Amino acid sequence: MRERSSNLIRMVLIGSPGGEFRLAAEMAREAGAEVIMADCPDTALEALRRDAGDLVMVDVSLDALDFLRQLRAERIGVPVLACGIHASAERAVAAIRAGALDYIPLPPDRELIAAAILSLGHRLSSPIGSDTVLTHAVSYARAVAPSDAPVLIAGEAGTGKEVMARMIHDASGRCERFVTVECAGVSAEVIESELFGHDAGAFASAIARRTGRLEEAGEGTVFLREIGALPAITQARLAAALHDGIIHGSRGGNTPLRARLVASTSRDLAAQVAAGTFRADLLAHLGLLRIEIPPLRARGEDIEQLAVHFAERLASVNGLPLRPLSAEALQCLRRHDWPGNVRELEDVIHRALLLASGPVIEADALVLCDGSQILAADPVDGAAANELEIGPLVGRSMADVERELILQTLKRCGGNRTTASTILGISVRTMRNKLKSFLEAGISISPAV
Secondary structure, X not given: OOOOOOOOEEEEEEOOOOHHHHHHHHHHHHOOEEEEEEOOHHHHHHHHHHOOOOEEEEEHHHOHHHHHHHHHHOOOOOOEEEEEEOOOHHHHHHHHHOOOOEEEEXXXXXXXXXXXXXXXXXXXXXXXXXXXXXXXXXXXHHHHOOOOOOEEEEOOOOOOHHHHHHHHHHHHOOOOOEEEEEOOOOOHHHHHHHHHEEOOOOOOOOOOOEEOHHHHOOOOEEEEEOHHHOOHHHHHHHHHHHHHOEEEOOOOOEEEOOOEEEEEEOOOHHHHHHHOOOOHHHHHHHOOEEEEOOOHHHOOOHHHHHXXXXXXXXXXXXXXXXXXXXXXXXXXXXXXXXXXXXXXHHHHHHHHHHHOOOOOEOHHHOEOOOOOEOOOOOOXXXXXXXXXXXXXXXXXXXXXXXXXHHHHHXXXXXXXXXXXXXXXXXOHHHHHHHHHHHHHOOOOOOOOO
């Protein structure tokens, strides 16, 4: 396997190497991709079986539909963009119906190419913020990065788990690739081939050997996104690979496992183990090094720091003028709940840059994905905003107040005990014991855990 930079997105372009495709390749390289040119789908399939890519662009004039069918048949789960020069609407629609993510017209647009690369690449070199819990997590992650031990990163969706994983990879000194495998929303057969590959003849449409991501990554890092969704049979194979240090092939072939595994989850894996949907031995392997990322709503002033960062970066990427956020806009951002966490904040700032008309981003430009306005902050001064309303608590016991705080925090976190524990500053074990005592006392917990 060729050695290459760990931070490059590997992009396969299928089409004539001259003219518009060569221009697209140059743009992709400028946007931070390693580009492999293939004159035809068969050549691209050979490359993808040997060393799976991160993104494919295919000319719809080269029987893109058959290429997409072959990818599905051989269980090669790589995102595909269809493209073409003056292609008919029917061809573009047919490619998308066959499984392409989108259609990009040629001549290529530099911003569209950059956006495609950006959607796959890591946007931050490390998590941004000065929150105490976050900075502790970052310090811990950097300290364990040089080891070979698996790492489990836990946190709500959108908190930046992949950013943390890439930071661990970058700090590890590993010169080979950072490879991402999506575990959620993928069939058991596809994820099996994606991780472990398959031999020729392993199933009806396996016409050639395919290298799995665990082997392809070499001595790099394999990031397993949302490992709680991994099918049971794949959990068993992965646990065996971690235990033995060997990738057991489907037909008896064995390959040393040299890659470092980093997994993420927004689920309570301990609860899944108790429910019988996640293997205890796999969690034991992954849980040796566990990193918790707090939700954005618990990170106070980090919201403003992240908003300014996104405003600067997205303005540069989209060729837009840099606009500062007004004081009212910043106050609105600080008071929003952020159920989608950092990812939602980035999207809100992106829309604000597109909607803002003046020299400053005002609060009315802060909208959600459906165009609805983020609610304006109440007109109170900073001191009053930070004061705790204690009137309703007077006359109640400390035990009552503690129970109410735990239950309300848990409800706000959607039943996620790990996140609620992080906000409250207690261990997950303490949270579990508290909830157990509530249930034994006949106190209902919503949502049920």
